[in-house]
Amino acid sequence: MSHTLxxxxxxxxxxxxxxxxxxxxxxxxxxxxxxxxxxxxLDVLNERLISQGKEAVVFDHDCREGICGTCSLMINGQAxxxxxxxxxxxxxxxxxxxxxxxxxxxxxxGAFPIVKDLMVDRSAFDRIVESGGYIxxxxxxxxxxxxxxxxxxVADAAMDSAACIGCGACVAxxxxxxxxxxxxxxxxxxxxxxxxxxxxxxxxEAMVDTMDEHFGSCTNHGECSxxxxxxxxxxxxxxxxxxxxxxxxxxxxxxxxx
Amino acid sequence: MxxxxxxxxxxxxxxxxxxxVRRPFLLDLYATAVGKKYAMAISGIxxxxxxxxxxIGNLKMYFGAADLNEYxxxxxxxxxxxxxxxxxxxxxxxxxIGMLVLHLHAAWSLTMLNRRARPVRYQSARxxxxxxxxSRSMRLSGIVVLAFIVWHLLDLTFGVVNTVGADxxxxxxxxxxxxxxxxxxxxxxxxxxVANLLLGLHLSHGVWSIFQSLGWNNPRFxxxxxxxxxxxxxxxxxxxxxxxxxxxxxxxxx
Numbered sequence: 001m002s003h004t005l006x007x008x009x010x011x012x013x014x015x016x017x018x019x020x021x022x023x024x025x026x027x028x029x030x031x032x033x034x035x036x037x038x039x040x041x042l043d044v045l046n047e048r049l050i051s052q053g054k055e056a057v058v059f060d061h062d063c064r065e066g067i068c069g070t071c072s073l074m075i076n077g078q079a080x081x082x083x084x085x086x087x088x089x090x091x092x093x094x095x096x097x098x099x100x101x102x103x104x105x106x107x108x109x110g111a112f113p114i115v116k117d118l119m120v121d122r123s124a125f126d127r128i129v130e131s132g133g134y135i136x137x138x139x140x141x142x143x144x145x146x147x148x149x150x151x152x153x154v155a156d157a158a159m160d161s162a163a164c165i166g167c168g169a170c171v172a173x174x175x176x177x178x179x180x181x182x183x184x185x186x187x188x189x190x191x192x193x194x195x196x197x198x199x200x201x202x203x204x205e206a207m208v209d210t211m212d213e214h215f216g217s218c219t220n221h222g223e224c225s226x227x228x229x230x231x232x233x234x235x236x237x238x239x240x241x242x243x244x245x246x247x248x249x250x251x252x253x254x255x256x257x258x
Numbered sequence: 259m260x261x262x263x264x265x266x267x268x269x270x271x272x273x274x275x276x277x278x279v280r281r282p283f284l285l286d287l288y289a290t291a292v293g294k295k296y297a298m299a300i301s302g303i304x305x306x307x308x309x310x311x312x313x314i315g316n317l318k319m320y321f322g323a324a325d326l327n328e329y330x331x332x333x334x335x336x337x338x339x340x341x342x343x344x345x346x347x348x349x350x351x352x353x354x355i356g357m358l359v360l361h362l363h364a365a366w367s368l369t370m371l372n373r374r375a376r377p378v379r380y381q382s383a384r385x386x387x388x389x390x391x392x393s394r395s396m397r398l399s400g401i402v403v404l405a406f407i408v409w410h411l412l413d414l415t416f417g418v419v420n421t422v423g424a425d426x427x428x429x430x431x432x433x434x435x436x437x438x439x440x441x442x443x444x445x446x447x448x449x450x451x452v453a454n455l456l457l458g459l460h461l462s463h464g465v466w467s468i469f470q471s472l473g474w475n476n477p478r479f480x481x482x483x484x485x486x487x488x489x490x491x492x493x494x495x496x497x498x499x500x501x502x503x504x505x506x507x508x509x510x511x512x
Contacts, residue, residue, distance in 0.1 A: 013381070024381070077385035103382040110377050175389060177375030178291075208292055216375030217291035217368045219396065220467040222388035235475050242473025244292050248283070 003034045005093055009101040010045065012057055018113045024103070034094035038081060039064060039071065041093055058117040066090040066229060069165030072172070073118055074105040079169035079227035087167065087229040107172035111179070111214035122168050124214040125182060129166075131210040132203035133186045135195050148194050161188040163230040173227030176216035181224035183211045184236030191243055201247035208244045291371060294364040295471040301361040302468050306490065308354055309457065313497035319510055323434035330433045358407075365400065392463035399456040406453035413440050438512050441505035450502045458495035462488050 008029040015022025032041055039061050046056035062070035071088040075081035081091045096102060106114050111124035150158075162185075170181035187204055190196030196203070218237060225234050280286075287293035315333075318326040336346035386394075412418040414436055417428030421439050428436070441447045465487035469475065504510040 011382075074380065074382070077380070077383050078387070082385075105380060105382055108376055108378055108380050110375050173387075175384075175386075175394070176372035178372070208290060212290050212292075214375075216372040217295065218471075219368075219372075219393065220463070220470050221386075221390075221393045223386060226387035234470065235480075238470050238473045238475030240473075241292055241295070241471060242475070244290075245296065245473065248287055248293075 003094070004031050005029075005034055005096060005100075006031050006098040008032065008041075008096065008098070010041075011101065011103045012042075012045075012118070013105045014057070014117050015106075015114050017116060022114070022117075032093055034092065034096075036093045037064070037089060038073075038075070038091040038093065038095075039089050058115070058119045060119050061089060064089040067165060069167035072107050072120065072167060072169070074107065074172060076103055079107070079173040080167070080229055084226070085229055085231045087165075090229075107168055109168075109171050109177040109215070111177070112168060112171065120168070122166070125166050125168065125179070127214065128179070128183055128207055128210045129186060132199070132206040133190070135190060135199060137195070150194060154192055158189055158192040161185045161192070161232065161236055164189070164228075164232055165230060167229060169227040169229060170224035170232075171215060173223040174216065174218075175221055175223060176219055178218045178224075179211050179215040180218040180237045180240065181228060181232055181234070183207050184238075184240040185232045187240045187243060188236040191239065200243065201250045204240065204243035205247040205251060208240065288364075291368060294368050297360050297364040298368070299468040299471040301357040301364070302464055304354065304357040305361060306461070306465065309461075309494050309498075310490070313494050316501060317497060319434065319437065319501060320504075323432075323512075326434045326437075327431060330431065362404070365397070369397065390463065392459045395456075396460060396463060399460040402453055402456045403460060406449070406457075409449070413446070435512055437501070438505055438510060441502045444506065447502035447506050451499050454495050454498040457498070458491040461491035461494060465490050 010027045010029055011024045012027065013022055014025045027045055029041065029045065032044060036044070039059070042057060042059060049056050060070050060072050062068045064071075066087040066089060069087075071080075073080065073088045075088065075091070080086060080088045081095065083091050083095050104118060106112075106118045107120045107122075109120075112120040112122055115121050164182060164185035166182065168182070171177055171179045174181075187207055190203060191200045220234070222234060225232060281289065288297060315329055316326075318329045333347055334344050336350075392399075409419070413420050414433070415430065417430065417436070420428055420436055421443070422428055430436070441450070466484050469483045501510070
C-alpha cells in the first residue's frame with residue numbers, strides 16, 4: 001500500500017563552485033508518495049525550481065540501480081541515508097515520515113572537492129586504482145574457462161571485496177576522512193585471487209602510498225563499513241595492513257639484490 | 259576537439275611511477291599512515307605490558323609495607339649481581355619512555371593528517387552508527403592519562419606533590435607509606451580513579467585496534483579480539499582502582 005508523505009522540509013547544500021562559499025537552502029515538499037526514491041524526490045524539487053526559473057540542485061546520479069557508485073549524499077548525518085546496505089538511489093521515501101526535516105550535504109573530504117552543490121570530484125579514487133588496481137596479463141585468444149582453479153571460499157571472499165562500487169561513502173562516513181575501506185577492498189579483491197599474486201606486493205605498496213597522498217588515517221571506528229552500501233568488512237583493512245607490511249619487507253629484499 | 263571550456267585535469271599524480279625518495283627502511287615505513295599505525299600498535303603493546311605489570315606489582319600493597327617496599331627494591335636489583343644495580347631497570351625505563359614518545363608522536367602526526375584530510379567539516383550533525391564512546395574519545399582519554407602520568411611521577415617518584423612523612427622528608431624507598439599518604443587526600447584518590455577509568459576506555463578500543471592495525475585478522479580468533487580488549491582493560495582498571503579505594507576505606511593504612 002502506498003502512502004503519501006506530507007510537509008517534508010528539505011535542507012539542501014547549495015554551493016556555486018569548488019571555492020565558493022556554500023550554505024543550506026530550505027525547501028518544503030508538500031506531498032510525495034513513499035514509493036518515490038530519494039533521488040526522485042530531488043527530481044521533483046528540481047522540476048519545481050526549473051519551472052520557477054531557478055537553478056536546479058546539482059547532484060551525482062547515474063544507474064539508479066545501486067551498482068554504479070555515482071550517487072552520494074550525506075542524508076541526516078549518514079552517508080547514503082538511514083537504510084543499511086543501500087545506496088542513495090535505492091533509498092526510498094518510505095524511510096522517512098511526514099513532517100520530517102531532511103538535511104542533505106555533499107561528501108566532505110579534502111580529496112573530494114565540491115564541484116557544485118552536492119556533486120563532488122572523486123577522481124582521487126581513480127588515482128589509487130591507476131596505481132595498482134589491475135593485473136598485467138597478456139591478451140590473446142580467450143583462455144579456457146576454469147583454467148586457473150580458485151577455491152570456492154577464496155572466490156567468495158574476493159567477490160565480497162569486488163562488490164565495492166567506489167562510491168566514496170567510506171571516506172564520507174569516516175571521522176578521519178580515511179579511504180582504507182575502499183583501498184582495502186580493491187587490494188583484497190586482487191590479492192586474494194591467483195591472478196593477482198604476481199603483482200600482489202607491488203600493488204599493496206603502490207596503492208597504499210597513493211592513498212596516503214590524498215586521505216586520512218584509520219582509527220578503527222567502523223563507520224566506513226556501516227555506511228558501505230555493499231557492506232564490505234573491516235577485514236579488508238587488516239589484509240591491506242598485513243600485505244603492506246609484507247610488501248615493505250619483500251621489496252626490500254628485491255632492492256638489495258639489484 | 260579540445261575546447262577551451264573543458265575542465266583542465268590535473269596531471270595524474272601519485273600513481274607510484276615517480277622515483278621515491280630513498281630513506282632508511284624504518285623511516286620509510288613510518289612516513290606512511292599505515293606505518294604510523296604499526297608504530298601506534300607496537301608501542302601500544304609495550305605500554306600494555308607496562309600497565310599490566312605495574313598493576314600486578316602494586317597488588318603487593320595488600321601484603322603489607324614490607325612486601326611492597328621489597329618489591330620496589332627487587333626492581334632495582336633485576337639481574338643483580340650479573341648486571342649492576344638499576345641498570346636493567348633503566349634499560350626498561352628508557353625503552354618505555356621511547357615507546358611513549360613514539361606513541362605520542364604517531365598520534366600527533368596522524369591527528370594532523372586527519373585534520374588535513376577533511377579541511378571543511380560537515381555543517382550538519384553527524385549520526386554515527388558504529389563509532390563508540392571509546393573510539394571517539396581516544397585523544398581525550400590519552401591526554402588525561404598523560405597528564406595523570408606526569409602527576410603520578412611528581413607524586414610518588416619525585417615526591418614534589420606528595421605530603422611529607424613524620425620525619426619531615428620524602429623518602430622514595432618508603433613506597434607503601436608514600437602511596438597511603440597520597441591517597442588519604444580524597445581529590446588525589448578521585449583523580450586516580452577517573453584517570454584509570456579513562457585508561458580503561460582507552461585500552462578497550464586501543465587493544466582491539468592493535469589487531470586490526472597489525473593485520474592480525476583470522477576467523478579463528480576474530481570473535482575474541484574485542485573480548486580480549488575489554489577483559490584486559492577490565493583487569494587493569496579493577497586492579498588499579500582498588501588501591502585508592504582501599505586506602506580511602508581504611509583497608510590499607512600505615
